[in-house]
Amino acid sequence: MADPMRIRAQAADGKATVRVLMAHEMETGQRKDAAGAVIPAWYIQEVTAQLNGKTVLTAQWGPSVAKNPFLQFNVKGAKAGDKIGISWVDNKGDKRSDEAVVT
Amino acid sequence: MQTRREMLSRSAQVAGMLAALGLLPNMAQAQATPYNTAAFEAKTMADLMKALGAGAPVESKDVTITGPDIAENGAVVPVGASTALPGVKRLLLMVEKNPAMLSAIFDISDAVEANIATRVKMGQSSNVFAVAMMSDGKVLYAAKEIKVTLGGCGG
Numbered sequence: 001m002a003d004p005m006r007i008r009a010q011a012a013d014g015k016a017t018v019r020v021l022m023a024h025e026m027e028t029g030q031r032k033d034a035a036g037a038v039i040p041a042w043y044i045q046e047v048t049a050q051l052n053g054k055t056v057l058t059a060q061w062g063p064s065v066a067k068n069p070f071l072q073f074n075v076k077g078a079k080a081g082d083k084i085g086i087s088w089v090d091n092k093g094d095k096r097s098d099e100a101v102v103t
Numbered sequence: 104m105q106t107r108r109e110m111l112s113r114s115a116q117v118a119g120m121l122a123a124l125g126l127l128p129n130m131a132q133a134q135a136t137p138y139n140t141a142a143f144e145a146k147t148m149a150d151l152m153k154a155l156g157a158g159a160p161v162e163s164k165d166v167t168i169t170g171p172d173i174a175e176n177g178a179v180v181p182v183g184a185s186t187a188l189p190g191v192k193r194l195l196l197m198v199e200k201n202p203a204m205l206s207a208i209f210d211i212s213d214a215v216e217a218n219i220a221t222r223v224k225m226g227q228s229s230n231v232f233a234v235a236m237m238s239d240g241k242v243l244y245a246a247k248e249i250k251v252t253l254g255g256c257g258g
Contacts, residue, residue, distance in 0.1 A: 015216065028224065030202060045138050049215075056214040062143040064198060064206040066179045066222035073209075074216040 007100035009075075009084045016078035016102045018049065020071045020086050028063035043091055044069060050085040051075050078102050143205050151197070151204055157236055163243035168233035169220070170249050177225040177251035184209075184233030185218035186243070193236040194219055200229035225251045 003023035009016045022044065029041025041063050049057040056075055075084070080102050087097040145151035152159065169183040184194045194217060196206040206223045217235065225231070228250040235243045 026224075028202075051214060054214070056212050058210040059219075060138055060143075060208040060210075062203060062205055062207065064201050064203065064224045066224050070181070070220070070222045072183075072220040074218055076214055076216060 005086055005096065005098040007084060007086055007098055009078070009082075009100055009102040011078055011080045011082075011102050014079075015074050015076045016082070016084070017074050018072065018084055020049075022069045022071070022086075022088060022096070024067070024069060024088075024090065026063060026065055026067045026069060030063075041091060044088045045091050046089045047071065048085075048087045049073065049075075050083075050087075051078055052083050053085070139208065142208070144203055145205060146203060148197075148204065152242070155195075155208075155236070157242045158240060160234055160242040160244045163235075163245065166233055166235045166243045166245040168231060168245045168247045170231055170247055172248075173250045173252065174225065175252055177227070177253055179222045180225050180231075180249060180251070181220065181222050182231055182233075182249075183218070183220035184235070185216075186233075186235045188217070188235065188237065188243075190238040191217040191235050192238050193234075195232070195234040195236070196221070196223060197232040197234065198223060198225050198229050199232065200227050201225065225249065227251055 006021040009018045024044050025042055027039050027042040031039045033039050043063040044061050047059040048055055057073055082102045083099055084102060085097060085099045089095050139154060141154035142151055145154050165188050166186045170180060174180040182196060184196055191211050194209045194211060197204045198206055207221060209219050211217050230246045231249050232244050232246050
């Protein structure tokens with residue numbers, strides 16, 4: 001639904017460094033718009049990272065993660081050609097999944 | 104009677120769900136930890152630890168919190184949490200003076216290093232905590248003060 005995530009995964013020394021940039025507003029629910037009405041909270045709640053289909057990292061996020069969230073982590077034992085999958089679910093139930101290949 | 108638009112959107116939803124199921128186990132049921140709303144609404148360290156089912160945190164040199172000393176833009180503050188200790192179950196990032204302290208929980212499996220970087224919003228200058236919850240029940244943390252020149256919640 002949203003814009004695609006940018007995922008970069010580079011293998012070095014028996015592990016891969018994965019960097020993900022997700023496109024999401026991450027509204028805290030604290031801001032007000034020009035008319036003074038509160039802009040409702042809208043943020044990614046759950047993130048899952050997979051290596052070749054097996055979940056390696058899950059995260060629960062609150063509204064205080066920054067807009068267009070960035071995430072970086074290192075997966076052990078990943079090598080070039082492995083697939084990294086990242087999925088997220090937000091508090092409205094929207095989902096997004098993207099994949100990248102480790103280089 | 105379903106309009107064509109509804110039918111299309113319905114099939115897109117089903118396709119999306121199937122794709123999601125294909126990629127990952129159904130998060131609502133298979134995952135051990137459903138979204139912990141109480142933890143994300145906790146306003147004090149004590150409430151937060153209770154919501155997470157954790158004991159009192161102990162400061163530790165083995166946990167590292169990285170971040171800038173001064174963040175020019177409180178809406179995007181890069182922070183990192185890491186520990187070299189084995190047996191980490193979870194890494195948490197918290198901003199003490201935010202309306203709700205907890206920013207993120209990362210469930211660490213054996214396949215990833217306990218080393219996470221992301222960006223958080225900070226409403227004002229505050230201590231930022233990296234907390235490591237270990238598999239033996241210990242809770243260790245490190246704190247860093249990050250000064251913010253422009254608050255991050257748009258207020």
